[in-house]
Amino acid sequence: MNIAQLGLGEVRHRRLRPREHAFAYPSYFLWLPMRALRCAASPALNRNGRGWLSFHDADHGDGGADALAWAEALLAAEGITDADGEVWLQTYPRVLGYVFKPVSFWFCERRDGSLAAVVVEVNNTFGERHCYLLRGPELAWGREQRAAKVFHVSPFCRVEGSYRFRFMRADGRVVARVDHDDAAGALLQTSLSGRLQPLTRRSARTAFFAMPALTMMLIIRIHWQALRLAIKRVPFFSKPEPPERFVTH
Secondary structure, three states: OOOOEEEEEEEEEEEOOOOOEEEEEEEEEEEEEHHHHHHOOOOOOOEOOOOOEEEOHHHOOOOOOOHHHHHHHHHHHOOOOOOOOOEEEEEOOEEOOEOOOOEEEEEEEOOOOOEEEEEEEEEOOOOOEEEEEEEOOOOOOOOOEEEEOOOOOOOOOOOOOEEEEEEEEEOOEEEEEEEEEEOOEEEEEEEEEEEEEEOOHHHHHHHHHHOOOHHHHHHHHHHHHHHHHHHOOOOOOOOOOOOOOOEEO
8 A cells, every 4th residue: 555654653762781771652653655655745745845744855865855866866876776666764754843863764665565675764963864775685574684883873872783673564563673782792672663554634633633742852852861871870972973984784
């Protein structure tokens, strides 16, 4: 069903070391068929405009006017030629014009619906952006993928070790798991999950009034959890320079 959808669910985060620390918050996100939207706009998707909920192309990639064109150019530059199906974007909307997107996922399918590539687009609170590109014959829904961590996200984690990604999609529900391992083993376990429903004016309005400050609360909660970690005396690490390459395989 290649229509714009809304995912209602929660975000979870658990730190295992050196202090146990965990939280979970209700959340929602957009699940957008970017190629279908190129052909026919969704009447409920406020694109590049103002509103309670909106989606802006400039919030992704190189900040240009066509986020899908950027994603397709990235795939072409990396030699991925079989992503000829739908490109699904899982991302947070702008809420009342404000946006912070810790992570967005571009699921690039073949014509048969299998995954040709996944682009994990990460933003940190310093205004920097980096992408992890997952590809290869082992890429599939439900199958774990790995990438070296090269981009600074949290001052309470060194830029070292690796990420373990796992994406699940079944029975109208999607889950994105991203776990961080360092030299000592598992360090962080995170997930963003939600049950999908069609994006309509009514469903968007319901989501907004249930969480009217979603994206503002994202940044507030990031700083609140950072304060809690500082109180627990979790070691703090200064921010290194961003990686030279914008895309990490």
